[in-house]
Amino acid sequence: MNSFSIEKPVRYYDQVYNSIKEKIVKGVLKPGDSIFESRIARELNISRSPVREAVRALEKEGLLVIDEKSRITVYKPTLKDIVDIYECRIALESLATRLTTRYATNQEIKDIENTVLNVKQNLNAEGERNRDVLIEENGRFHDLITKYSQNRRLQKQLRDLKSLSQYYRVLNFQGENREWIVFNEHQEILDQIKQRNEENASIKMKKHLETDLQHLKEIFDSQLKPGKTE
Incomplete structure (x- = not known):
């Protein structure tokens, strides 16, 4: 029945x-x-x-x-907020990447890889790119690495930052070729995870988030800094 x-x-x-x-x-x-x-x-x-x-x-x-x-x-972003949040993310997500490289199953690594493949497919598709898909898959990449770290306390701390991280993630995709830059950095992180190289995977994540932070500082200075007008 x-x-x-x-x-x-x-x-x-x-x-x-x-x-x-x-x-x-x-x-x-x-x-x-x-x-x-x-x-x-x-x-x-x-x-x-x-x-x-x-x-x-x-x-x-x-x-x-x-x-x-x-x-x-x-909420009005401040440069101090951006730096504070990314300093936390750099410390926490580089550790999460190290732990995921150590503990994730092959299927879990495949799940992470699928987010990268979905972005690549979108970037290579004819016509206009679906920016919402790119941003969503970007978030899933980071979320899955956190999820598969098997560290609940680390996961909780990153959940507390999630809404503002989403906010800055949208800003981070502004600029020429940002989609490809982010994609290539994610691919480099994934390659090290697949090779089970904890140290290099952690370093790649740290550099990726540092690049994001520098880009957001430039956006803040050009668009969000008090006194700036459109």
């Missing part, structure tokens, strides 16, 4: 959370833009409770800021 199944409806909180987060990460909502819970609730025809819950979650993740007068605005 065939079993019955239904799809559970998506909670209002999840819909609001995902919608606001996507708009921030993709730059639809700009740094410093105001967010009004009542307006969102009215536009979605829902109560303010799930909106308030989503806003508090995004504040905790660093994407929204609530001031002493309860005004809600989109």
Whole structure:
């Protein structure tokens, strides 16, 4: 007998959370833009409770800021924030890469390789590249390396940085040939993981994130630095 199944409806909180987060990460909502819970609730025809819950979650993740007068605005990046987050990522992800090289099964390494292959296929496809796919697969590459490290405390620390890492990841893809630069660096990391060379894999990840940090510093100076105008 065939079993019955239904799809559970998506909670209002999840819909609001995902919608606001996507708009921030993709730059639809700009740094410093105001967010009004009542307006969102009215536009979605829902109560303010799930909106308030989503806003508090995004504040905790660093994407929204609530001031002493309860005004809600989109997070404004600072150079110090960028450096702080990437210093943490460099330390944590270089270790995660070392551990994944040591512990990952062949199938798990294949999972990591598939993200690189998906990016390569997208880059070589005729017509316009799907930037969303490139960014998503970029994130999966890093997430899988963290996941397969088998270190739960390390994973937790990187989860705490995930939302802002996603935010900066979108910015990081700005610039000429950035997609190919990131792809080639991921390929180099993957090659060392496949060879089970812990030291070189860790070094390649460290250099990759240092390159990202330098690129983001340049973007900050040209686009995000206070006083800059479009």
